[in-house]
Structure formats: C-alpha cells, structure tokens
Amino acid sequence: MSATTVRPLTPDDVAAYRALRLAGIAELPAAFCTTHAAESGLPLARIAERLRITPHQIIFGAFDKDQLIGIAGLRREPIAVVHDKASLWSVYVAPQARGRGAARQLLQAAIAHACAIPELARLRLAVAQDNHAALTLYLGCGFTLADGPASDGMLQMQLWLPRPACASASASAESNVFMKINTLQIPAK
Secondary structure (H helix, E strand, O other), X not given: XXXXXXXEOOHHHHHHHHHHHHHHHHHOHHHOOOOHHHHHOOOHHHHHHXXXXXXXXXXXXXXXXXXXXXXXXXXXXXXXXXXXXXXXXXXXXXXXXXXXXXXXHHHHHHHHHHHOOOOOOEEEEEEEOOOHHHHHHHHHXXXXXXXXXXXXXXXXXXXXXXXXHHHHHHHHHHHHHHHHHHHOOOOOO
C-alpha cells in the first residue's frame, strides 16, 4: 500500500479537484452546500480561483501517488468581529481510498495550518447527524458538539485551538462535551 501525502492544492490541480468534488456531491449531496448542477456549471477558471491560497482560504488535497483521493477546505472570514473563527468545509475522501487515514491526515493538516494563524481561536464545521464515520473522526480529532440545536439533520461542531487566551473557554467547552455526546441519539445503520 502506498503512502498518502497531503499538500495545499493550487490552480494546477483544478481538473482533479473538480472531478473529485463533483463525485462527492453526487455521492453525498447533503454534505455539500451546493448542487451537482450548480457546481458542474461553474467555469474551470472560477474553480481554479478557489484553489488559490489566500490569507482567508486554503484547500488541502490528499494524494495516493499522483491521484487526488481527498479534499478539505479551511476558510475564515475577513470581518474583524469573527476573524478568530474558521470553518472546515468540503471534507471528502473517495470511496476506494477510505479507511486508510486520508481524512485524518487532511484534518491534521488543516488544524496545523489554523494553529499557525495567531488570531484564530476556533474551528467550526457541520456534519450530517447520520454520518457516523465523519462524526467519529471529528470527535477523535478533538472536535466537540457546539451549543445550539441540530438543524436539518446537521450537527455543529467546534475545536478550540491550543492558545493561552482560549484556555478557559476550552476548559468550559470540554466539561460539557461528555453530557452532549451521551445524549446524542445516533440511529443504528
């Protein structure tokens, strides 16, 4: 079995990124904030712009040799009021590559990148309540259920980044996580 490598995607990766993202949208439409028709209708140049690394966005790719097998985006708002938060989005691994740690590697790359941004304190994400594998992965990477009700079958999760200024907020978030997880009803497959 070959090793999976993770790196930031660039506009040169646009064809592989688009193909994998469209496959993900087709397989798990509820996990993406777009439709297959809308995404496939975007010009390639516009998708390539999405892959440009900026101070507010980066998309990581997991590769098996030269084949893109997984993606994960990290985006933060430029607005000063919320500049301490970033969102993890479009985490997807191709079915044939699942179970080999690619998703965990993508998350670790995104978390490490976020930790290198001094003003970031918290990562957020949304996950389908019935996506047991993703929920287990996120919990295993330190994410906790965020306050507030689930909406449309989606759970909101957060990860407090290791920052001295966030120590008290992180401690209070951790003290509530076990109660929330114990009350979470996960339907059997």
